[in-house]
Amino acid sequence: VSIVSAVTANWEQDDRPSLILAADAGPTPRLILAEAKAHPKVKWEYKLPSPPIEVRLCPDTGNFLVTMEGSLVQEIYFQEDKLAWSLGPEDGLKKVGSALRGPWAKTYVADAAEGMVYAFQPRKDLFWKTKLPFIPSLPASEMRLSLYKKAPKRILMVSAVFGKDKGAKRVVYLLNAETGKVLSWRDRLAEGPYPDYRDVLPDLAVYQKKQ
Numbered sequence: 001v002s003i004v005s006a007v008t009a010n011w012e013q014d015d016r017p018s019l020i021l022a023a024d025a026g027p028t029p030r031l032i033l034a035e036a037k038a039h040p041k042v043k044w045e046y047k048l049p050s051p052p053i054e055v056r057l058c059p060d061t062g063n064f065l066v067t068m069e070g071s072l073v074q075e076i077y078f079q080e081d082k083l084a085w086s087l088g089p090e091d092g093l094k095k096v097g098s099a100l101r102g103p104w105a106k107t108y109v110a111d112a113a114e115g116m117v118y119a120f121q122p123r124k125d126l127f128w129k130t131k132l133p134f135i136p137s138l139p140a141s142e143m144r145l146s147l148y149k150k151a152p153k154r155i156l157m158v159s160a161v162f163g164k165d166k167g168a169k170r171v172v173y174l175l176n177a178e179t180g181k182v183l184s185w186r187d188r189l190a191e192g193p194y195p196d197y198r199d200v201l202p203d204l205a206v207y208q209k210k211q
Contacts, residue, residue: 002026005054009033019043023052023066031055031064031076046076054144058101065107071096073109091124097143102177108156110143117145117158119180128180134187136162136169147177148202154178159200170194 002025010019017036024030029048034040050068058065063084064076071093075085087093087109094113101107106127109118115135119127142161149155154177162169170193173185188194 004052007055007057008036009057021055021057021064023048023055025051029068031066031078033078044078046078046081048074053096054098056100059103060101060105065099065101067096067099071111073099073107075101085122085124087120087124091120093118095139097140098145100145100147102147102154106177108145108147108177110145110158110160112138112140112143112160114138115140115143115160117156117175117180119177130175130180130182132158132160132171132173132185133182134171134185136171138162141168144200146201153183155183155202157200157202168196170196172200 003022004025006020006022008017009021012018020034020036022032024032029051031046031048032042033044034042048066048068050070050072053067053069056065058075064078066076067073071089073087073096074083077084093109093111095111096109097112098110099107105122107120115132115138116129118129121127140160140162141164144159146157156175156177158173158175160171169187171185171187174183175181176183
């Protein structure tokens with residue numbers, strides 16, 4: 001087992017997690033749904049066509065959205081073990097590092113090949129696309145997405161790493177989730193460059209309901 005990404009899939013009434021959804025990039029790539037215990041029992045699993053990078057919940061459908069190597073993004077309808085929706089190279093994607101679904105049914109995709117961020121409609125029509133500014137080098141070695149709301153705007157956060165090892169440059173961008181406009185970007189803290197990171201998350205509640 002090689003877990004690369006995991007999220008809470010269900011909660012108890014006292015706010016303790018009861019089920020964990022995880023992406024396993026082991027010899028047999030798969031999604032697993034397991035009890036949130038020290039020695040969990042696997043309740044469900046689904047074999048994937050490619051090693052996963054990350055997995056998310058779809059707040060609009062309750063399905064599972066998995067990003068995989070080969071620039072594959074698939075929505076899995078787990079009740080019937082079938083593919084519900086997908087994106088891939090045939091949709092112009094080249095090196096997908098992250099994807100997430102918003103409560104309003106748009107799917108956001110970060111493509112590290114050219115520093116692009118895309119928003120797709122449910123029918124896979126392109127709603128907007130944005131090339132990130134101030135890119136030190138391409139392709140990005142890491143790109144991750146997060147959503148939050150700062151009234152009245154819906155914000156898409158992009159944490160990116162350009163280059164590798166000691167020469168890596170880390171930049172955090174904030175985009176308007178409805179238009180793709182870059183609102184701000186930052187490559188350092190007040191006291192100096194960002195420390196090493198793979199992902200950055202907003203310290204605000206994650207979208208779980210339509211907002």
